[in-house]
Amino acid sequence: MYLNKLFRARNIFNCLKFPVRHFASQSDNNKISIYFRRAKLIDSIRLALRSSETSSSFTSLLNDPSLDSFVVSNALVSAPSITSVTSFVESLKSIPQFSHTQHTLYVLAKVLAKFKQTAKLKALINGINSGKFPKVAPISYMDLLRWYSTAGDFDSFLATWDEMRYSRKQPSLEAYNIVMRIYAQRGMNCEAVEILHMMIGEGVVPNSRTYTVMIEQLISNGKLELAMNIFSLLPEMHVNRTLLQYSLLIGAFTSANQFDTVKSLLSNMQMDGMVPSVSIRESLHQMQEAGFFMETANFVQEMLPDDRIKNISLLEDDDDDDNEVMLKPWLDPAALANALRYWGPEEVSKLEDAKVIWTSRLVCKMIRNLHPIETAWKFFCWVSQQPGFSHNSCTISKMVTILARHGHTDLVSELLSKVKSEGIKLPFGQVRTIINYYSVSRNGEAALKVFHDVNKLCGPVPKNYLSLLYSTLLLTLAKSKMTSDALDVLDDMILSGIIPKIETFSGLMHCFAHQGDIRAVQRIFSMAKQSGVEPDAYMLKLLISFYCKSNRAILAFRVFEEMRNDDNLMMPDFATKQLLVKSLWKESKFREAAFVEDKTQGMNNDPSLVSRSSLFKTKFLHLKTVYDIYSSAFMRTNSEDAE
Structure with missing residues (x-):
């Protein structure tokens, strides 16, 4: 099915002129063999952790030559209870050849936090920081925040956050996300909003996890529509929507019996x-009970367990089958991919001998983790010939996007041609990602080719999704310095009845301004106004900055006057105003410079305005809208509570 005939006929990999590399099979007892020995031992320990005779079960297992920090770490993560964790850790003390590493100790801390063992967690932290384990580095603020948040130790969490804030170390984005999430989970909504405000003020750009926190918080407070509004904005902000976000929204709207919204979410998914x-x-089961069987059938089918994957088991008592412990076999795609870094005949032979059950999910994870790209492609071709496996749109789209990310245009083109000839439909999101990756390699020609084939690759594309695709293509063409093509595509977009959003116009202006193309900048600004798009303060700021840097301060001054004459009385930020005044002085426009100074008296160096330029570079112009939605929800709640 799908590409199997293609890969049996010949190996397409040979068509690509990759740099020649010869990966000799490693002599260190073969990494694939080591991986599967470790996997077998991990499975045995997982079963022993669930045995009623845990201590005695460990005796022979822990003396296995394959026991190392990797095995111990993965066994700890799978422990079902704090009792089994304690028994396992105590048993390790009797193994002279084993000593804890930073990785095993950090995993142990994570497991203790999961089981809310605050006292034991603090004792371990103190032991590490006091130098009890010489080869283990002191614990970072980030790790402490993660562990205390998981353990539910709010006082220690706040103390660590305060210490981090008052140190010279700038909190990372993930630190802000953790703090914001903890406040949201504890119902401290105003504090969570304040953390987001602090992030923006300090120029920290939110990521998809930040928006997940917002969506989850709004849902938990019954603000489903507001959560959906934020979720709907993410594609326009070039933020990837995540499976967790979909799951949260699908669960919330299903509970509210809003099945039409759930149907829309599944379609978008x-x-x-x-x-x-x-x-x-x-x-999905609730949807089917409500009569939405056709809309959910494919999803339910994909979630059915694969009968080919057999459980591992441990029978506690031969006379009582109810005491049998059954688990899915342990498999870590990232670790297996790392073991396959050197792809040679011996590695392939060991992989085939292992009789791995290849599923679409597993293959996708393998492709994502395999390095270098040559190995990923060889695996992709090899796995298509394995018994019981056929490539589908999921695995193909994953391979194509990775090839596009690494700039292998010829192979992407050939694979997409096969996709079209086989009638396979790829997800729209993956096709858009391919075009976006071509902006990195500055390959606008390839992006145009994919864009023109979008209906053959995806099927009919809804108008709102087509608008996103146009926007992505335009920015790719602009970054590829294909000015004429970008302007032609912009014309086609408008003529087809799709009016670009102001962020698209601003993005093009930003790219062409960076390239010093004054005619393109002016034409795009004119097209925006002709399309009925009202310039905002940021677009005008772009023009002022561009004109000043092009030694055309008088044109920048006219833009400033236009801002002043606007009904909304827009103002540039402090840095732009300073640049304008300096440029006017440089060109001897003293009267105009004095006018700007007079009209901007009392302007402060507002960090939120300054940071917006850096936010734009990561395509987050909708951030203010999202912040307003998020903050206003809890502002209303607070006022209602006050009443």
Whole structure:
């Protein structure tokens, strides 16, 4: 099915002129063999951790030559209870050849936090920081925040956050996300909003996890529509929507019996190329009970367990089958991919001997983790010939996007041609990602080719999704310095009835201004106004900065006057105003410089305005809208509570 005939006929990999590399099989007892020995030992320890005779079960297992920090770490993570964790750790003390590493100790801390063992967690932290383990580095603020948040130790969490804030170390984005999430989970909504405000003020750009926190918080407070509003804005902000966000929204709207919204979410999920998770299984069953069988059938089918994957088991009592412990075999795609870094005949032979059950999910994870790209492609071709496996749109789209990210245009083109000839439909989100990756390699020609084939690759594309695709293509062409093509595509977009959003116009102006193309900047600004798009303060700021840097301060001054004459009385930020005044002085326009100074008296160096330029570079112009939605929800709640 699909590409199997293609790969049996010949190996397309040979058509690509990759740099020649010869990966000799490693002599260190073969990494693939080591991986599977470790996997077998991890499975044995996982079963022993669930045995009623845990201590005695460990005796022979822990003397296995394959025991190392990797095995111990993965066994700890799978422990079912704090009792089994304690027994396992105590048993390790009797193994002279084993000593803890930083990795095993950090995993132990994470497990203790998961089981809310605050006292034991603090004792371990103190031991590490006091130098009890010489080869282990002191614990960072980030790790402490993660562990205390998981353990539910709010006082220690706040103390660590305060210490981090008052140190010279700038909190990272993930630190802000953790703090924001903890406040939201504890119902401290105003504090969570304040953290987001602090992030923006300090120029920290939110990521998809930040928006997940907002969506989850709004849902938990019954603000489903507001959560959906933020979620709907993410594609326009070039932020990837995540499976967790979909799961949260599907679960919330299913509970509210808003099945039409759930139907729309499932459709968007398919467009984005998302594979459903187990967490939405109950929601899908409720949808089917409500009569939405056709809309959910494919998702339910994808979530069915694969009968080919057999459980591992441990029978506690031969006379009582109810005491049998059964688990899915342990498999870590990232670790297996790392073991396959050197792809040679011996590695392939060991992989075939292992009789791995290849599923679409597993293959996608393998492709994502395999390095270098040559190995990923060889694996992709090899796995297509394995018994019981056929490539589908999920695995193909994953391979194509990775090839595009690494700039292998010829192979992407050939694979997409095969996709079209086989009638396979790729998810829209993956096709858009391909075009976006071509902006990195500055390959606008390839992006145009993919864009023109979008209906053959994805099927009919809804108008709102087509608008996103146009926007992505335009910025790719602009970055590729294909000015004429970008302007032609912009014309076609408008003529087809799709009016670009102001962020698209601003993005093009930003790219062409960076290239010093004054005619392109002026034409795009004119097209925006002709399309009925009202310039905002940021677009005008772009023009002022561009004109000043092009030694055309008088044109920048006219833009400033236009801002002043606008009904909304827009003002440039402090840095732009300073640049304008300096440029006017440089060109001997003293009267105009004095006018700007007079009209901007009392202007402060507002960090939120300054940071917006850096936010733009990562395509977050909608951030203010999102912040207003998020903050206003809890502002209203607070005022109602006050009443």
